Every structure is written in C-alpha cells, then in structure tokens.
Amino acid sequence: MKKHLMAYPYALWILIFIIVPLALILFYSVFSIDAEGIHFTLEHFRRVFEPIYLAVFFRSIKIAAISTAICLILGYPMAMILASKNLSKKSLLVVLFVIPMWMNFLARTYAWMTLLEKNGLIATIMEFFGVELPSLLYTENTVILGMVYNFLPFMVLPIYSVLVKIDKAVLEAAEDLGATPIIVFRRVIFPLSLPGVSSGIIMVFMPALTTFVISRLLGGAHFTLIGNLIEQQFLTTMDWGFGSALSVVLMLMIMVSMGVAMRYEKENEGGGLW
Amino acid sequence: MVKTALKRIYTFLIFLFLYAPIIVLIVFSFNESKSRAHWTGFTFKWYVEMFKDQQIMTSLYYTVTIALAASVIATILGTIAAIGIHYMKKLPRTIMTNLTYLPVLNPDIVTGISLMLLFILVKFPRGFFSMLLAHITFNLPYVILSVMPKLKQLDNHLYDAALDLGATPGYAFRKVILPQIAPGIFTGFLLAMTMSIDDFVISFFTTGPGVSNLAITIYSMARKGVSPKINAVLSILFAGVILMLLIINNRMSRDNGRKENAV
Numbered sequence: 001m002k003k004h005l006m007a008y009p010y011a012l013w014i015l016i017f018i019i020v021p022l023a024l025i026l027f028y029s030v031f032s033i034d035a036e037g038i039h040f041t042l043e044h045f046r047r048v049f050e051p052i053y054l055a056v057f058f059r060s061i062k063i064a065a066i067s068t069a070i071c072l073i074l075g076y077p078m079a080m081i082l083a084s085k086n087l088s089k090k091s092l093l094v095v096l097f098v099i100p101m102w103m104n105f106l107a108r109t110y111a112w113m114t115l116l117e118k119n120g121l122i123a124t125i126m127e128f129f130g131v132e133l134p135s136l137l138y139t140e141n142t143v144i145l146g147m148v149y150n151f152l153p154f155m156v157l158p159i160y161s162v163l164v165k166i167d168k169a170v171l172e173a174a175e176d177l178g179a180t181p182i183i184v185f186r187r188v189i190f191p192l193s194l195p196g197v198s199s200g201i202i203m204v205f206m207p208a209l210t211t212f213v214i215s216r217l218l219g220g221a222h223f224t225l226i227g228n229l230i231e232q233q234f235l236t237t238m239d240w241g242f243g244s245a246l247s248v249v250l251m252l253m254i255m256v257s258m259g260v261a262m263r264y265e266k267e268n269e270g271g272g273l274w
Numbered sequence: 275m276v277k278t279a280l281k282r283i284y285t286f287l288i289f290l291f292l293y294a295p296i297i298v299l300i301v302f303s304f305n306e307s308k309s310r311a312h313w314t315g316f317t318f319k320w321y322v323e324m325f326k327d328q329q330i331m332t333s334l335y336y337t338v339t340i341a342l343a344a345s346v347i348a349t350i351l352g353t354i355a356a357i358g359i360h361y362m363k364k365l366p367r368t369i370m371t372n373l374t375y376l377p378v379l380n381p382d383i384v385t386g387i388s389l390m391l392l393f394i395l396v397k398f399p400r401g402f403f404s405m406l407l408a409h410i411t412f413n414l415p416y417v418i419l420s421v422m423p424k425l426k427q428l429d430n431h432l433y434d435a436a437l438d439l440g441a442t443p444g445y446a447f448r449k450v451i452l453p454q455i456a457p458g459i460f461t462g463f464l465l466a467m468t469m470s471i472d473d474f475v476i477s478f479f480t481t482g483p484g485v486s487n488l489a490i491t492i493y494s495m496a497r498k499g500v501s502p503k504i505n506a507v508l509s510i511l512f513a514g515v516i517l518m519l520l521i522i523n524n525r526m527s528r529d530n531g532r533k534e535n536a537v
Binding site: 003011018019024093095106107110114119120124152206213216230231240 | 309407411468497
C-alpha cells in the first residue's frame with residue numbers, strides 16, 4: 001500500500017485554498033486591470049510609500065512595538081513568578097492564566113469598551129470620587145491597552161516555558177561561585193531565557209501589527225492601522241491592487257521578523273512557542 | 275518575607291487585570307437596567323431577549339453548523355493527510371510540513387482576503403459554503419499538527435506484525451494504527467472546533483450577505499455601541515469554550531499520564 005499517496009488530496013487542497021489565493025494577492029499587487037487589458041505596474045507599491053500611508057505603517061509599528069514592550073515588562077516578572085511556584089500550585093496558576101486567552105478576542109476587546117465608555121464602570125467610579133476623566137475610549141492609549149490585555153499571555157507563556165526548563169543546578173553553581181541574586185539573574189537566568197523572550201516578542205508583535213478589530217473598536221472609526229487600511233481597500237474603496245500591495249508588504253514584514261526569530265531560536269536550541 | 279508579599283501582590287494585580295473585565299462583563303449580563311455601571315437588580319431578561327433575537331439565533335446556528343461541519347471534514351481530511359505526509363520521503367515531507375505551517379503563521383487578515391479574492395474570481399457565491407471551505411482550510415493544520423506527533427510515536431513493527439499474522443493492510447490500519455493515533459485525532463478535532471467557533475477575521479472576509487457567525491454579529495453590534503444582550507451572548511460563549519477546554523485538558527493529561535506509566 002502506497003501510504004504517501006494519502007497526502008495528495010491535502011496537497012491539492014493546499015494548492016487551491018492557500019497557494020492560489022496568495023498568488024492572487026501577488027498578482028493583483030503588480031498588475032492593473034482596466035478596459036485595455038492587463039498591465040504590469042509598480043504603481044500600487046509606489047502608493048504604499050506615499051507619506052500618508054507611510055505614516056499609517058509607522059503608527060502601526062510604533063503601537064505594536066509599545067504594546068510588545070509593555071507586555072515584556074509586565075510579563076517577564078509574571079513568568080518568573082509562575083516558574084518559581086511549586087508544582088501543584090504552578091499548574092493551577094498557569095491554567096488560570098491561559099483561560100482568558102480562550103475567550104474570544106472580540107469579547108475581551110468589547111469588555112474593555114463597556115468598562116471605558118462614557119457612562120462605563122470606570123468613569124462612574126471615578127465620578128463617585130469626584131474625578132472628571134477625559135475621554136477614555138477612542139485614544140491611542142486605549143488601543144495599546146487593548147493590545148496589552150489581549151496579547152499579554154502570548155508573552156508570558158513562552159518565557160515561562162523556557163524558565164521552567166532551566167536546570168536548577170546551574171543557578172546553584174552560580175550562587176556557590178559567589179554570584180549575588182542580581183548577577184545570577186543578569187548573567188545566567190536572563191541569557192538562558194532569551195529564546196522564550198524572542199518567541200514572546202514575535203507572538204505579541206505579529207497580531208498587534210495586523211489587527212484591525214482592536215483599533216476599530218477601541219480606537220474608533222477614524223483610527224487607522226495597517227489592518228484597517230487593508231480592510232478598507234477590500235471592503236469600502238474596492239481598490240484591490242493597492243490593498244494587495246499593502247498585504248504583500250505586511251506579509252514580507254511578518255516573514256522577515258519570523259525568519260530572524262527562528263534563526264535566533266535555532267542558534268539557542270529551541271525555546272519553542274509553548 | 276517582603277519578597278513573597280511583593281510577588282503575591284504582583285500576581286494578584288496581573289490576574290485582576292486579566293479577569294476584571296471578563297467578570298464585569300458576565301456580572302452585568304445579569305443587570306436589570308441597560309446600564310453597564312449601575313447595578314439595579316438581578317435578572318435573566320437579557321438571556322431571554324437573546325434567545326428571542328432572530329439575528330443572534332441565526333448566527334448561533336451558523337456558528338455551530340459551520341464549526342461542526344468544518345471540524346469533522348478537517349479531521350477526516352487532516353488525518354488522512356497526516357498519515358500520507360508521515361510516509362512521504364524526506365524532502366516532500368519537509369515541504370508539506372512547512373506548507374501546513376503557512377496558514378498558521380500568515381496573518382489572519384491576509385488569509386481571509388486571499389480566500390475572498392479566490393471566491394470572487396471563480397464566482398463562487400459567498401455565504402455559507404465559502405465560509406465552510408475557509409474554516410476547513412484554517413482547521414486542517416491544527417488537526418495535522420495534532421496527529422503527526424502520534425504517528426511519530428508509533429511502533430512500525432506492530433503494523434508489520436499484524437500483516438505477518440495475516441491481516442489485510444486495511445484491517446491492520448483500522449485495528450492497529452487507528453487506535454493508537456485516535457487521541458491525537460480527537461484532540462485535533464476539538465482544537466478545530468474551538469478555532470472555528472472563535473474565528474472572526476477569516477469568517478468576516480469570506481462570508482456573504484445574510485450569513486454571519488456570532489463573532490461577526492458581535493462585531494457589527496459592538497460597532498454600533500454596547501448592549502447587555504451582547505454580554506449575555508459572550509458569557510454563554512465563554513462558558514462553552516471553557517467547557518471544551520476542560521475536556522481537551524482532561525484528555526491531554528490522561529494521555530500524558532498514560533505515556534509516563536508506559537515509560
């Protein structure tokens with residue numbers, strides 16, 4: 001029995017539903033179609049580099065980077081605490097940490113909408129104490145908050161999974177050789193946890209860079225990130241060429257950063273996403 | 275002592291940050307008035323209204339049917355594919371495995387849009403079936419990546435032994451291989467279900483007028499502002515996902531227990 005033949009229906013599926021669609025995006029990004037036929041053009045890519053669109057790219061990268069940095073600062077200590085607990089408590093805490101992640105991310109974002117809206121809980125509580133708050137919803141910081149809230153577990157879990165694997169004997173050796181806790185952390189724990197940190201950064205940065213939902217719901221209708229720009233091209237302005245060019249640039253950005261992270265992980269022997 | 279106290283406070287604050295919005299959301303789904311800030315009394319009214327809401331019920335129906343159909347088809351196709359890939363030569367196997375990772379790594383928005391372009395170009399009507407095909411596509415990797423490790427653990431001699439003892443290949447497959455990879459298949463199925471129920475972005479781009487799943491309905495309602503009915507839907511959805519996860523987790527830990535016992 002030639003068992004490897006069993007992979008062919010799936011190969012066909014991949015061809016039709018993954019490769020051809022991606023090829024279509026590539027096609028639309030470099031060809032323009034009008035009454036006279038199909039022409040090769042780099043016009044769509046040139047438009048990507050127009051100042052207003054470059055500004056959107058920079059804004060998206062900036063917001064994604066800030067969110068990632070906050071996740072790292074908040075998440076690293078959390079991962080260390082989770083990793084230091086004894087076994088029975090540890091698994092319970094980790095499960096508790098993962099559960100919110102499985103709530104639909106729309107739901108998590110919506111939850112913040114209800115908290116932050118004009119007559120929401122936070123405004124009401126602050127009012128009770130006599131504090132008038134400026135608008136909480138529809139600002140850049142709200143979008144960053146939404147990203148941190150949605151993606152924090154993606155940062156904590158990879159770091160945690162690397163930290164628990166560190167051989168305790170190595171830490172003891174460092175201590176025996178006279179290292180203070182700070183030096184043990186700086187010279188031993190932190191370098192060993194870098195593969196987890198790089199996975200965490202990737203896993204937060206990617207979705208933060210590509211989202212259009214968080215920015216739409218928490219940033220308002222006029223808050224535009226790359227994701228929103230792409231969505232608009234396909235659903236409102238119907239400019240497939242420009243939308244495809246934007247998608248190609250986005251894919252390239254993701255692939256380059258993935259490639260860097262993966263090479264880095266290989267050098268450090270693993271880490272793994274989970 | 276100070277250090278442990280600090281650790282406790284930090285853990286508490288992080289968990290508060292993670293859970294407070296969800297708890298507030300669920301609590302206010304039982305609130306009498308429409309307010310999301312003032313508690314005026316306990317009620318099931320929003321749950322009743324939710325069940326009366328035609329739009330929500332239709333999208334619930336689509337969510338469940340598509341999730342079920344997509345995960346069943348993805349599980350069958352994915353299991354067959356995993357076996358096929360497992361027995362391929364090294365180079366095609368590497369290519370197929372990498373291609374399998376592609377939709378997992380690609381941004382959802384790009385996957386969604388690329389499928390939308392495909393459906394528009396081949397004039398495939400967008401609606402239930404286009405969404406179903408899209409869901410099968412993004413579910414397949416999860417099934418394959420759950421089944422593949424089980425195949426790697428498989429002892430090939432057992433299959434050969436079965437053939438030596440006179441089993442036909444089909445019989446040996448059903449009686450020897452299938453039972454051993456069944457836990458992986460089931461885990462893949464549940465993962466696919468969860469992913470399908472949870473998906474918004476890809477569904478959003480591949481569906482057509484009149485057909486939306488719960489996530490799409492929530493998005494369009496939330497864009498117009500908040501309503502306690504959404505709180506009710508989300509609470510139920512959350513409870514459902516937790517239930518699924520408990521089952522998956524239970525299965526996985528039982529599986530690991532077995533593995534450890536065997537070693």
